[in-house]
Amino acid sequence: METKENIIFENYFKDFSKYDELLTSELTIKADWKSLLDNLLKIGNKELASKQSEIDWLLAENGVTYNVYNDPNGLNRPWNLNIIPFIIQQKEWELVEKGIQQRSEILNLVLKDIYGERKLLKNGIIPPEVIYAHRGFLRSCDQIQYKTAKQLSIHAVDLARGPDGRMWVVNDRTQAPSGMGYALENRFSKSRVIPEIFDNINVIQPSNFFKDFNQLLLTAAPDHKDNPTVVVLTPGPHNETYFEHSYLSNFLGYPLVKGNDLVVRNGKVWMKSLKGLKQIDVILRRVDDAFMDPLELREDSYLGVAGLLEVVRLQNVAIVNPIGSGVLENPGLIPFMENICKYFLDEKLILPQIASWWCGQEKERNHVFENLTSFVVKKIDRSQRENIIFCEFLSKKELKQLKKNILSNPNQYVAQEKIYFSTAPNFVNEKLEPRKVLCRTFSIAKGDNYSVMPGGLVRVAAEREKLFVSNQRGGTSKDFWVIGEENQDQLQLYSWNKTSPNNIISINDVPSNTAENLFWSGRYVARTLLTARYVRMVLNQMTNVQYTNRYQSDSEGLNILYQSITTITSTFPGFFDEDKSEEMLKTPLKEIISVIIDEKRIGSFAQSLQSFNGSYYTLRNLWSKDMWRVFDSIDKIWKKFKQEKNYSIYALTKFFDQIITRLIAFMALTEESIMVKQGLLLYFIGLQLEEASMTIEKFRALIVVTHDEDLEYEILESLLSSHESLNIYRYSYKSYLSIENVLKLLLLDNEYSRSLTYQISRLQKDISKLPNNNVNNEDTNCQKNIEKALSLIQNITLEDVLYTDDKSKIRMKLDALLAELSDLFHVTSMAISDTYFNHSQQQKQLVNRNITN
């Protein structure tokens, strides 16, 4: 044991100077940590390291990401979770919890007051400038009151342990606090990868907290409506915490929507769904205050809903948290909190705060100026994200400039005492290392009180000596354990929405944006897969020719195949380029490679893959974890492939083999993870429509023109093989390939799933399941067109499609049929889009004032 301890602690004591979670001032281990440390030593540092990488892997695999705006590494930076938890004993936690509840209640009362009577200002408890100079004070929200017991529903407090051993308040987050979802995922990952770390330790689980959270959303509905419709409003996939938005939407079972999914009409908020509009009662928002309503708030916002504030005024919708609550994220309030607490509750603050001086008052400002270097200076609002100035590091010139800045708008600045917060052990390179930590705790309104999550999200400074802790700037996180005396139940993995059935249960209620994305996902995945298969087939034929040289007609057969790539992918002129085609046909690989990897080329495989990525990513709240895993591996294979220098036929084929398997896995997972009533129907329609369209293009490229027998044989073989139908053909016909049988199988068969007739009849069935919004239930345009297509193909005979014009050697009736079907698919697709998708015209300001503030 001794040696193990030595190894794991090797560096822990180096430059140890301040307060540490694990160590007493005599550098002995605190009793609180003993059980955990025993477990760690039992597991051993090698095993810990391997578990750590397993956690890293799991989080990446599960798609737990944290986006950083403008990150050169692109979206989706993986979320980091350190294997060593942060711990606190229940006894201490109970006091902290009381402190958090008290603070939530005070801020709740402040919020109610400053948008209501403003007694705090009238009675001189807070200087008016602390509120009026804060950008978060939204005058348009004046006098808006909610019927719920608490105005402030969700409150996050960042805590850190101060030199006196108590937990101190560092920040309040009140607009749309993030982190709950990450905290939950941290706990899940930990329990899964390293359950033995919990041995003999009773970690309190947040199950009840999340039940309360769900209850909060349900009871927030105006007029205590039964079964209210709740949605989660996100700014979209580019937001830093988008993972969490989709995670919570999934976890709680409420649809994830963007601003343009919602609309205000008749004094209510509605979600645009497949079957018209559905009234929304509660919005859990992750969009910042100012962006919520372009009519009354920021005019340049496209993330909110125009007219929303008026609906809130009319009390026809509840927003959690209320718009305007950002004014509480205000360090200018800190110096007055003690008085506010006394004023409202006649109590003392339970949780200590960092000593702060608001520069809007002369005496305090002078105090700050006298010894500026010992302070940390902040603005009262976060116009610039977490812009904190550590004055000790400033030059004389910079200090002078800072004073000037403060004087030019003193109301905007707060100076805070510099505090050395505690460090906690972090597992780095197989050893423990002390790092600064910041604990985000969560509190939500529950009846007359607040319910606090046991634990929360602990964030760790990116480097050993960093003062600064934030996810926006990178860094890692920890699971936060509150350790109790009693045995704890397992963390429940199900959605917390058991008591009230989810309201969104029918295809009618699918948001039209989601429906549209599903439709296009289906189209793009089909296009990507079919393109991959087709090009792979051509590559295979090229290899065959190289090695076997079977037929005389080889070069002619291949030429037809090369040109068919151009036709099927619509990458004209391609192999039809009049000037270059001869040259290209001799050395076809260059053009084929371009059709595969050129992202800028319309119709290329690369472009289909990109569109596939884009349309799927916006749906990730509907995904299962397996889907994410496969999605991620497709991405990795593609990235690796793009970096290759020489593309041999073999390398290309191998690439397609890998991609095709994964695409098929992805499609299968899509079908099992998303319910038809969640909108999967639209995905199927898109998929079938694209497959059917591409089948037509294949026929057009390969069999409309007749060829001599040998060549035709070869082409039919290629067609069947690209269609993955060669085996089926052999099984069904047990004969030499003939055009009659191929057309019977691929065009006219009623039961074979890859035949065009089958595909069209399935499309017809699926389309008829879409909501019908017509009066008298008259057939929709979508139905009419697809039915026309179905009757066309059902009424054509084998003789018809085989009929060949002697002069032109063209199968005229087949050609005409294909042309007509292709047109009908196009109008069907347009009709679906017109009938079901969201086509609001662009949002504009009546008067464009170009004001950004």
Added chain:
Amino acid sequence: MVVFDLWHKTKYKYEHGASFCHNLATLKPKNFKGQELLDYSLEISPLPTEISEHVDFFGNTVATFSIQEHHEELIVISRSKIARDFNAQVSQEDVNTRDNVTVGDALKLLKGVAHDIIDARQFVLFSPLISKTTPEIKKYAEVSFKPKRSLYEAAHELMQRIFIDFDFVSGFTNIATPLDEVMKAKKGVCQDFAQVAIACVRSIGLPARYVSGYIETLPPEGKEKLIGTDASHAWFSVFIPSHGWVDFDPTNNQIPKDQHIVVAHGRDYYDVPPLKGVIYSTGKNDMEISVDLRPAKESGLQQQTQKQ
């Protein structure tokens, strides 16, 4: 006392029509001692699907309305009958206290926590369109605002100086023109002059607010007044502790009296646009505004004239 008929029409034409719109109108004249709103109506075409009214943070009446059908144009007409009596608004006694408060006194008094003081203090702060103090503004203000001088006199002189130093040129500025540019070019319209004045007063540390409203214009002698030739107007107001708010019109170099009708107060123009909205449309839109403010005639006559 004068009774006015006020008529204000705004028309928007959308190139490709609009499918939907949500709008806010801050058009209803205020009621206060010296200005009484006798009658008011808001006519909107096409007929809005919903309309409601609320009093905003600054005490202005704001109408919220939306139109949910496709429309090619939007017409908003507000009609009011207003009784205006400046003598009732300010007495001689008031005038004496008003004139005696110096700039220095005011700054000291503003540190207090009386309700009116607390309320006025927010108008010292920066606002959306007046978001910084430039040295030019401060220098310009300091010429008039000396600590021992009467605040009223200082503000009055500021009004005069802006009237003399600035040229009224329409089309040079728009809503988004920054204040420094107006200050540099010394030209603009009533809005700009009001905002320059507000910036100056605030640079001294004193409260000033923006007033939107109307002014009666008189026709050249011997001619009849044309209909719809008036315009929305704007001026500024300064808070004089222990007296109250006093209005100044730098565009016309006068203390607004019975010819000025007050509609709304705000920190600057941003808070009180007569009409704003979010529309769903493509293409351009054109706007046309006409205002008519004149002493009320026998009832009914005015209406008829307008329809001919």
